[in-house]
Amino acid sequence: GEEVAQTPKHLVRGEGQKAKLYCAPIKGHSYVFWYQQVLKNEFKFLISFQNENVFDETGMPKERFSAKCLPNSPCSLEIQATKLEDSAVYFCASSQYETQYFGPGTRLLVL
Amino acid sequence: GDSVTQMEGPVTLSEEAFLTINCTYTATGYPSLFWYVQYPGEGLQLLLKATKADDKGSNKGFEATYRKETTSFHLEKGSVQVSDSAVYFCALSGQAGTALIFGKGTTLSVSS
Numbered sequence: 001g002e003e004v005a006q007t008p009k010h011l012v013r014g015e016g017q018k019a020k021l022y023c024a025p026i027k028g029h030s031y032v033f034w035y036q037q038v039l040k041n042e043f044k045f046l047i048s049f050q051n052e053n054v055f056d057e058t059g060m061p062k063e064r065f066s067a068k069c070l071p072n073s074p075c076s077l078e079i080q081a082t083k084l085e086d087s088a089v090y091f092c093a094s095s096q097y098e099t100q101y102f103g104p105g106t107r108l109l110v111l
Numbered sequence: 112g113d114s115v116t117q118m119e120g121p122v123t124l125s126e127e128a129f130l131t132i133n134c135t136y137t138a139t140g141y142p143s144l145f146w147y148v149q150y151p152g153e154g155l156q157l158l159l160k161a162t163k164a165d166d167k168g169s170n171k172g173f174e175a176t177y178r179k180e181t182t183s184f185h186l187e188k189g190s191v192q193v194s195d196s197a198v199y200f201c202a203l204s205g206q207a208g209t210a211l212i213f214g215k216g217t218t219l220s221v222s223s
């Protein structure tokens with residue numbers, strides 16, 4: 001597609017529940033990124049992929065967060081045992097070169 | 112490490128006023144520079160970019176010039192509209208696949 005698609009738009013989970021977010025990158029883009037927007041304006045990088053391979057995972061809290069990009073499937077970001085502080089908007093972006101294009105985000109609320 | 116500093120907001124202007132949002136960066140090598148805009152309740156949209164020194168990015172009346180000597184990428188618009196009210200983020204990146212480094216965002220509010 002011509003735009004990065006993210007589902008769901010909103011997600012509500014009780015503390016301790018699992019959350020799974022999906023991202024379909026722009027067709028032809030090799031790189032996929034996940035960012036977490038907290039505190040209104042602050043962006044935190046989580047992980048990036050080059051095709052189905054992890055490219056950079058330096059921002060990923062590995063205990064509860066995992067991500068995949070498999071061929072012919074949307075990329076996914078999964079949070080096991082969500083915590084209150086995971087409440088944020090999660091953005092996916094894709095790129096072919098240095099310019100990243102963002103999806104509309106998934107707003108996760110952990111109660 | 113690399114970093115981006117942009118002026119703190121909020122910036123409040125009247126319609127048709129001139130806008131400048133300052134952005135400076137610290138980076139090793141030769142990063143690409145970007146301005147993204149986030150309208151209320153929406154995702155990030157690429158506003159403009161510049162990939163090398165002295166390049167000028169422009170879009171929708173907004174402009175920014177990549178100044179290597181002052182490590183700056185200030186955003187300007189000659190006449191703002193109410194519809195420009197949003198949060199503006201300055202960002203940099205290195206090679207393809209590397210994370211964007213964002214500034215903290217500047218909230219612009221334009222009144223008629």
